[in-house]
Amino acid sequence: MNGHYELLYHQVRQTGVKEAEWRPFEQGTRLLQAAPGERIIEAGQQVRNAYFCTTGLFRLYYTLADGREYNVVFTVAPDFATAYAAVITGEPAAYSIESMEHSTVIEIPSLVLQSLMDCCRGWERYVRRSLERLYIRKEERERELLYLTAKERYDVFHLKYPGLAARIPQYHIASYLGISPVSLSRLLRQEGH
Amino acid sequence: MNGHYELLYHQVRQTGVKEAEWRPFEQGTRLLQAAPGERIIEAGQQVRNAYFCTTGLFRLYYTLADGREYNVVFTVAPDFATAYAAVITGEPAAYSIESMEHSTVIEIPSLVLQSLMDCCRGWERYVRRSLERLYIRKEERERELLYLTAKERYDVFHLKYPGLAARIPQYHIASYLGISPVSLSRLLRQEGH
Numbered sequence: 001m002n003g004h005y006e007l008l009y010h011q012v013r014q015t016g017v018k019e020a021e022w023r024p025f026e027q028g029t030r031l032l033q034a035a036p037g038e039r040i041i042e043a044g045q046q047v048r049n050a051y052f053c054t055t056g057l058f059r060l061y062y063t064l065a066d067g068r069e070y071n072v073v074f075t076v077a078p079d080f081a082t083a084y085a086a087v088i089t090g091e092p093a094a095y096s097i098e099s100m101e102h103s104t105v106i107e108i109p110s111l112v113l114q115s116l117m118d119c120c121r122g123w124e125r126y127v128r129r130s131l132e133r134l135y136i137r138k139e140e141r142e143r144e145l146l147y148l149t150a151k152e153r154y155d156v157f158h159l160k161y162p163g164l165a166a167r168i169p170q171y172h173i174a175s176y177l178g179i180s181p182v183s184l185s186r187l188l189r190q191e192g193h
Numbered sequence: 194m195n196g197h198y199e200l201l202y203h204q205v206r207q208t209g210v211k212e213a214e215w216r217p218f219e220q221g222t223r224l225l226q227a228a229p230g231e232r233i234i235e236a237g238q239q240v241r242n243a244y245f246c247t248t249g250l251f252r253l254y255y256t257l258a259d260g261r262e263y264n265v266v267f268t269v270a271p272d273f274a275t276a277y278a279a280v281i282t283g284e285p286a287a288y289s290i291e292s293m294e295h296s297t298v299i300e301i302p303s304l305v306l307q308s309l310m311d312c313c314r315g316w317e318r319y320v321r322r323s324l325e326r327l328y329i330r331k332e333e334r335e336r337e338l339l340y341l342t343a344k345e346r347y348d349v350f351h352l353k354y355p356g357l358a359a360r361i362p363q364y365h366i367a368s369y370l371g372i373s374p375v376s377l378s379r380l381l382r383q384e385g386h
Contacts, residue, residue: 062336065340070339088325143255
């Protein structure tokens with residue numbers, strides 16, 4: 001088995017996917033490389049694949065009316081980097097997903113994902129649990145934006161994404177925190193960074 | 194079968210729940226009445242049940258540091274009115290869920306829900322699909338707050354919750370839109386309401 005598939009293999013085995021139910025996944029999907037700045041999902045376009053990121057890093061972002069970009073989430077491997085809502089509904093994606101490093105993803109056609117869920121209990125369970133994680137994170141983020149100051153959101157960012165601050169430009173962190181790069185610099189000066 | 198169970202029964206039959214797999218649900222759950230102002234979920238407390246609202250209306254809201262309340266979503270029967278993330282994680286609820294009318298819910302103990310998902314494919318599928326709907330709505334709401342003006346959010350509120358404006362006080366709509374009651378009154382005057 002290609003090394004990029006190993007982690008996912010172990011995860012789905014734990015939710016009850018049998019050896020024979022794994023093979024159609026390996027056969028129906030492929031590995032893709034994404035260079036820094038390359039987008040695997042483009043806002044406004046149909047989404048026909050889900051992506052599981054095995055190495056590297058992605059950001060999911062909205063482009064606002066004035067052209068500014070707003071980072072909603074970072075995906076650090078290994079994890080899904082995918083517009084799941086668009087995969088389910090068939091609507092165009094509302095946000096883009098862009099690689100921030102030399103990244104590798106497993107590209108999973110929606111039809112393959114759907115047929116695995118239909119055929120195999122273990123796959124359905126795996127998707128349900130992954131979806132629960134996505135949902136919990138959405139709620140967490142909603143609360144952070146409601147309750148926390150910029151400074152507190154910055155601290156939570158470090159807890160949630162250990163080491164990430166060193167891998168990405170500061171303005172991408174500012175965009176995630178919902179503040180301007182200037183405000184973030186000021187905040188860091190006050191902190192003595 | 195009690196009439197309050199009928200809709201849910203038809204829904205889960207469609208995701209493949211068998212007659213024999215329905216019985217433990219009916220036996221393991223109970224009907225509750227919730228008067229206006231009554232809370233079925235209390236922020237800060239453990240959540241041991243999921244709730245399916247069969248008649249009436251609920252609001253999910255955060256209480257901010259200054260005591261203001263922020264309505265994140267309204268649940269109009271028939272639909273789930275539940276802190277699903279807290280049910281999964283076992284963490285205390287981050288928000289409260291309050292009845293706004295004389296409402297009826299099916300109270301589903303987390304353990305019953307868990308064992309139904311473990312035993313029965315159809316139940317797992319039903320929960321997965323319900324979760325997808327919750328997730329899609331969270332994304333929609335995220336976009337509304339990012340992209341839309343207060344006026345546009347008000348229009349979307351009417352589309353999403355037809356007839357609801359006549360059933361609840363205006364300040365609850367303002368709280369959902371993320372504006373003050375005064376701003377909402379001004380907006381409605383401009384509209385000629």
